[in-house]
Every structure is written in C-alpha cells, then in structure tokens.
Amino acid sequence: MRILCCDDEELVRWSVQAHLKKAGHEVDVAADGIAGLEAIDKGAYDVVILDLKMPRMDGLSVLRRLRETHPQLPVVVITAHGAIDSAIEATRLGARAYLSKPFDLRELQLQVERAVEHEELSRTVEAMRDQNLRRYEKLVGVSQSMGRIFDTLERLEKVDAPTVLIQGESGTGKDLIAQAIHSRGPRRTKAYVEVDCAALPDTLIESELFGHEKGSFTDAHQQKRGLFEVAKGGVVFLDEIGEMPLLTQAKLLRALENRRFRRVGGVVDLPLDAAVVAASNRDLQKEVKAGRFREDLYFRLHVVPIEVPPLRQRREDISPLVAHMLERTARDLGRPIPDITTDAMAGLEGYNWPGNAREVRNVIERLLILRTGDAPIRVDELPMEVRLTSSSSGSVGCPYVLPEGGVDLEAVERGLIDQALSRAKGNQTQAARLLGITRYALRYRLEKHGLTSQKSLSPASSLSSLSASSLGI
Secondary structure, eight states: OEEEEEOSOHHHHHHHHHHHHHTTOEEEEESSHHHHHHHHHHSOOSEEEEESSOSSSOHHHHHHHHHHHOTTOOEEEEEOTTOHHHHHHHHHTTOSEEEESSOOHHHHHHHHHHHHHHHHHHHHHHHHHHHTOEEETTEEEOSHHHHHHHHHHHHHTSOOOSEEEEEEOTTSOHHHHHHHHHHHSTTTTSOEEEEETTTSOHHHHHHHHHEEOTTSSTTOOSOEEOHHHHTTTSEEEEETGGGSOHHHHHHHHHHHHHTEEOOBTOOSOEEOOOEEEEEESSOHHHHHHTTSSOHHHHHHHTTEEEEEOOGGGOGGGHHHHHHHHHHHHHHHHTOOOOOBOHHHHHHHHHSOOTTHHHHHHHHHHHHHHHOOSSSOBOGGGSOHHHHHHHHHGGGTTOSOOOOTTOOOHHHHHHHHHHHHHHHTTTOHHHHHHHHTSOHHHHHHHHHHTTOOOHHHHHHHHHHHHHHHTTSOO
C-alpha cells in the first residue's frame, strides 16, 4: 500500500512513516498542504493521512481540492484535540475517518487500512455494476445462466406464450420470474393471480382453479368463479405444480389443450383466456418416470422452459445479490446502506446457500435489523452456519489430514498464525499473505486468540507510547 502523510510537524511525519513502514507499507511525507497536493499530482497513492491545521494551505482546503481532482482517494484526517467542528466538516467532504491528537499509531494504521479496504470494495462493486451486472425487475445477476434467463424474459416481452415452465430449487426466485413475465409481457395490464398447489388440499385445488357451481358439493352454498376466470386476459402462476394431484392434472391438461374449462358441477364450457406460468422445485422429468406427474401435461407446459440453477452453481451471482439485498433492505428499514468487508463477502461467497436467494435475503435482513452503528459488516457478524460452512468449504483437496483423535481447531489456528508471524518477522501484511487472508482478518484473529505478538506489535507499541506522551500528537 502506498501512503502519503501530510503534516507540518516533523516528529509526527517521522513516527507515522516509521510505524507504517514496519507494517509493510510504502510511505511518503509532505510538510504542508501545497506540498501534499504536488505529491499527489505526481504519484498514485492508495490513501492520504491529512493534518487539518497546516501552513500555506490547511487540511480542509486540501480536502476540498481532492474532492474535485481525486474524488475516489481515501483520506484519514488528523485534527487537534477538541476541534470537532473541523472533523465534522472533513467527514462531510468525504474523509473516511478522523483521529484527534494525541492518537495511537496502531489505531491510525487500522483506520488507514480500513479506508483502503472500503474503497477497494466500492470500486469492485461499482465495476461489477458498470460492466457485468444485469437487472430485470427484481432479479439481478452476472452469471451466464442468469444472462440466458434475462434473454428469455426479454423475448417473452413481445410474445404471448400460452405456457411457461420454471424449474429450480426452493428459494431461487421462480416467483420473481413469473411476476416479471407478467409485468413486462403483453398481458401486463390484466390480472396476475398466484396458486400455491402445495398449500391447497386435493379436494379444494380443482375448485380454486376452475370454480364451482352452487350445490356441486357439500358447503358449495353459492357459485364461485375460479382463478382462470378471475385472471381473464392475464396470467395464472401455478407454483409447485409438481404437488398437484393426478386427477386435477388431467383436467388442467384438457383445459390447456382446448383452451376451455368447466366449473366443478357445471355443464357450460368457459373460455380459458389466461397465460399459465407453472413452477416446480422438483425435477418433473423424474416425477414423470416415477408416475407422479403426467407426461402429456409436462410436455404441454414445457413450451418455454426456464431452468434456474441454485446459487452454489453460480457463485459469481452471490456478491451482486448480497449488494442488491443490502440496498433494498436498508431502504426498507430507513437506514444507510452499509459496506461489507472483503472477508465477510468471501464468507458469504463460500457458503452453499441451501435456501438460495431467499436465504440470502433472510440473512441480510437479520444482519441489518440486529446490528448497530454504520461500520462495514464484518465476518464475525455473519450467522454461525455461514461462518462454519464457508470456512470448511476449502476442505476439498486440503493438504492436511485430520488425525483420528481429532484436533483443537483453535489451537491449530493460533499455531499457524504464530508461525506466519515468525516467518514474516512480525510483519502483519506478509503474515496475512502467507495465511491467505487479509490484514483485517489477521487482526481479528489476533484479538480473538489474545495474541499481542511482540514480533509484530513491539515496534508499534514503542512508537505508540512515544506518540501518546512525549510527542504530543
């Protein structure tokens, strides 16, 4: 990481530079605001540490200039003790964080690295939105499989397809696809009705679809219109059609073939003027072979097939889906949209999501409802099942063999961290690289295990004690 420290006090510049170099960063210094702007114009920096009170040009003036010339450059400001108004103004101008003098050098390092991680994530999300992300109604995705679904939906905008069959696991968004077909298709001005075939008793589903005449069965005290009549000119969504009883399947097939139907107990044929979108979380071809679903009805529904793969087969869609859910949920709750650390996003991407997009939505809602503050979402905030499964997802092809008697996983992690720090001679950036994690993730594990690591923290501690006392910063 390349850092510019802009401060008029030589001792501050020296201590900050020494500390951050020990942490593995490249650090340049500038003695005032004008020198700082000149350095930024000449070289590319990942982050700027900016004192607010300097000669020739103060920090707020520098910050205003940076917002015009380098709006994406993260800035951490240093302010005099008690100058809260200046710190608030700096935050309004886009500063990622501020510290009051005297400050702890370790806290400065933490804020600097967080600012860069925040900016890297923002750039990644923005690039994804600009280049790959596709949206269609409430659906988002970047994978080829979602791209094919979006292409099909766009074609259906101009075609009045009589039947569409959507297949995919529970929670993959089949209902959202059905709603999109209606809202963008030629029948969008007419009714849209949903039927959950799994939720209705066998004795009621036929009446629900086709309606019934008065006295056609017990409790049929009056005539009732079925959903095929209610949806005249619109779309009927038959969710979980694999649960439909065989007798009703036969009557549905006749209605689709003839485009006419009768109410239960009726003698008059009524026109079927509704498109049918059916969905199932079962493999209907297997259901046909097992004799639980009519083959002729399957082929009648299979006019326009849409297959929705589970999230575990299109992991590239997890990140945009999480971003979409964060944005939507935060808006619904009236809260600012939180950022998420790279470690937390990696944890979400490593989880298999058996509940698919529905489970993602539930997890995001839980996170935003229970958390406090505006800090980025950390990996330790994720649900336990997500952390455990994602952390073990790399076990395939793992070079380590679990002993028959098992291991103390905490002790193994602690030992690997200690070895990495020793090999890196206390450099946390290099140690994190050896462990395949970020610096922030390493710091989290150091705190979790109560490791102070003299190798990694002793230089910081000595400088920090100087900064808090004799240096007066």
